[in-house]
Amino acid sequence: MNRQQKKQDEKVSRNTRSTKLKLLKAATKEFADKGLNGARVDGIASRAGVNKQLLYYYFGDKEKLFVAVLEAAYVKLRKKEKELHLEDMNPWQAIETLVGFTFDYIAHNRQFVALLNDENIHHAQHIKRSKTIKGLHSKLLELLSEVLKRGAKEGLFRKNVDPIEFYISLASLCYFFFSNNHTLSAIFARNLTGAAQKEARRKHIFEFITAYLKI
Amino acid sequence: MNRQQKKQDEKVSRNTRSTKLKLLKAATKEFADKGLNGARVDGIASRAGVNKQLLYYYFGDKEKLFVAVLEAAYVKLRKKEKELHLEDMNPWQAIETLVGFTFDYIAHNRQFVALLNDENIHHAQHIKRSKTIKGLHSKLLELLSEVLKRGAKEGLFRKNVDPIEFYISLASLCYFFFSNNHTLSAIFARNLTGAAQKEARRKHIFEFITAYLKI
Amino acid sequence: MNRQQKKQDEKVSRNTRSTKLKLLKAATKEFADKGLNGARVDGIASRAGVNKQLLYYYFGDKEKLFVAVLEAAYVKLRKKEKELHLEDMNPWQAIETLVGFTFDYIAHNRQFVALLNDENIHHAQHIKRSKTIKGLHSKLLELLSEVLKRGAKEGLFRKNVDPIEFYISLASLCYFFFSNNHTLSAIFARNLTGAAQKEARRKHIFEFITAYLKI
Amino acid sequence: MNRQQKKQDEKVSRNTRSTKLKLLKAATKEFADKGLNGARVDGIASRAGVNKQLLYYYFGDKEKLFVAVLEAAYVKLRKKEKELHLEDMNPWQAIETLVGFTFDYIAHNRQFVALLNDENIHHAQHIKRSKTIKGLHSKLLELLSEVLKRGAKEGLFRKNVDPIEFYISLASLCYFFFSNNHTLSAIFARNLTGAAQKEARRKHIFEFITAYLKI
DNA sequence: AATGAATGAGTTTTCATTCAT
């Protein structure tokens, strides 16, 4: 393969990748904003600035695009999780890191929250069908399990904490505030969108988690 | 108005109520199951066993019916809340009652969870527009506030607990498990639907809350 | 049911029937003219002078409409067949009647020929799926079989004529001329559309069949 | 032009021919299987194992390719006809040969039958437009005419047989069985695909034709 | 001669809503 060809291939493949990426990003926005049913194929294409048919060319149909969006979202999350390295920290550090990461990730990836909300309305049928997502085993639970045991053995943490229950609680505390922000704001007749509110929430969650783990 | 006519009127009005009710129940199911966008007017009418046009006759359009469904759901919740009478209990009793009620209500009213999920996708626009829902002030927060203060004063609870933060945490812990049950099951490759799982979750939430409040 | 109601019912049902009928006739024309794939749903609706969606309301989709068209065509044919009463005729009369009927029916129902042509392109998948058509057992073959036996026994006809082969030959001779009229005209560079040509063909077929049956 | 270049050119031209041929064969299959409207340009290209754009490069567009397919089919048929040499045979031999050839050609070239069927749905517009096909005058009719006259003069055949009517009858008997095989099978609820059925049909046609011609 | 990317115009289908009775 000479330089000329190589250049060509790179360009073509880069174009393909960038077009698919543009579509994926546009779709993520549209799906997060309006849900699978509310999203418009036209809307996604025009957001991406490409012809609508390319969407079908690359992804097959609207639903498959939705799956691709979910998959990309999970790939991104798992990648970030891997960079945590909880195993190298002392128990309290590890918990603090995990809680901070969970909250901040959700806080900065509201689209992910919206997508998950919608996916739950659809009974997680797309995630269940996705081999990609099933293949992305999260090691977070194992790491957490190890940290909880370590902390207990060192006399720092409460004993016999079920890691799944604990993880669900952590996720709940971080996720719900964002996923239900609109209804909470409406019901409490109060704006919960602000940075101060968010910071207060973050702090509260730390206290909550800490109180539970502390002996 | 003679007896004959009165009887007829009564019958008619009872029929009206029952038809509206049938539609409302059917709509609740359909909306909870498929979301506002996924729900079908035809589906609702056929679930209710009535002609589609009646839906328009009674509720105006699909979106207004959705609002009516949300309103009915909130009316029901507020009514149940009123029956709690936290004010007559000692602080720990009150908290225990509140936690149990919150968990159990959500556990037994999954449709409400689904509706809220969907309403959040729509940025709570229907709730915000509904005067009915706005008018249904929940006294729970006030009661909780009073209970937390009482408990603190009596030296039972942690001091200066923000009732809103606390309430959101409580709601989070109860709500998320049910709202995200499908995706959680898929990701953990585990069935979280069972009664045992539910009971474990309930117990865990009690521990969590208690640990936080306890001095 | 009072007179008023009866009138209403009649009218409603007559409207439904007439609308369905209009659609069916329009679809028959369009499908015969352009084939299943070439036909346009819009074209059918506008030919019928009704809203396009009614087509979906009454028939489900384009393909089901095509099946309905085929079914109607077969129902019509079978009905005509029943009126022949070959059983009451002497053998030669019966054959003459059958041949004349077959030729004339095809000659006057060119749409049926076109539909069958197209259905064969689709490997008869719609006919195979149609319970209605399967249920319309043609008694023609039984009658023909009986006639052939009778004729043979009376010493009028050739013996041991296979009724199916004979029937296929008869159908061939009548059908092909019409089904392939366009290509025949093109290849022979001759107009085969005229009434004279048709009459000549009819006569020829009689001679052909007669020569075969005659001892 | 040096040897090297010549070799290249030869190779290129052979490739061209083979690519065109591959496309033509693939198109023949696809068109025969699904008709002009049902055939997919993508399907043809992928059957041929080449890029879709090449189809346009070589044939202009889908419809022109269809014409090319028809033309190739007629070229093939005419070539085979030429090899018959009916003129060298005695009348009965010639008829026997013609009938056998007609039946066998159709039996072995089902795609041709399917293409003709579809072309008739399109009112033979492509054949009518094709100068190539018009230029391929079939001498069969002239030969047949001569044979019929010869047979009649020799006292072997019925007199004054119209060669076109006779030819159409022959074609009918052979063609219809194959062109309508699917619907016939469906209606008779019987499999007419088998070799035995085919052989029976062939024999029957011989009897039929013979009976007609015989004095 | 060959290819992958991109597109426009069309086609089927869906669905909330209204009409007429």
Next chain:
DNA sequence: TATGAATGAAAACTCATTCAT
């Protein structure tokens, strides 16, 4: 109060064709 028939607007999706290399 209740219903079946009818509709308009929009949605997803298809497909032949062309572009750029």
